[in-house]
Amino acid sequence: MKFILFFIICNLSFATRVILLDPGHGGEELGAMSHVWIKKKGSSKTKNIYEKDLALKLAKKVKSLVSKKYTTYLTRSFDRTVTLDQRAHMADTVKADIFVSIHFNSSTNKKYRGFETYYLDNHKNKAIKKVEKIENKSLSGSDKVVNQILIDLVIQKTVPSSKKLAKNIHKQLAKNIGKKFKFKDRGIKPGLFYVLALSKRPGVLIEAGFMSNPSELKIVQKEAYLNAYAKSIARGIESYLASLPPKDVPLF
């Protein structure tokens, strides 16, 4: 009897939902980059701000919130290069239920501002194609052709769940980032992001503000902003996961 109970308890532990958080870029791949001037005692020098660092900081904050309730992993926990394929492979290794990729936006137009949440789907929007170009950068041309079939299959399978996850997260963001920080709500959008497609599970890609916009760049580095953003993502993830039917427990 004790033996059976031991196995049931062990198997129940596998029934918790698994979240894989993906801080964008890392290592040699810097992502978006901005310069800021630091004035000190009459002299001034420039400092580089990298998307890879902000994304990691935000992802770690989300992890500390959701890991209280769910099994949570990061695709990288420090500054290192991870390919899109490796990130996707990790989703299989940890048997992730959802994949959340975290990024900050950039544009040649310094006036662009706001936050947006993407889910994997086809579309014909030219503005979105520009964002995809930046985030898909590390995948080679031949891979993109081969993966198109896979992408279509993954889209068919995951669109309703990914869209629902995006809605849950974005609803929190609209309240906590849009209203409190007066950030423009750019909405929920479909996008062909390879990291989402390759992970083959419900997932979203977060763009947490424009690093190319000088006034937004100041705010996105602040702890208060990152904490509020992390809290919104965490609440969105939790409400999405809570809405799912109980996960099958693989007994023995």
Ligand SMILES: [Zn+2]
């Ligand atoms: Zn990025």
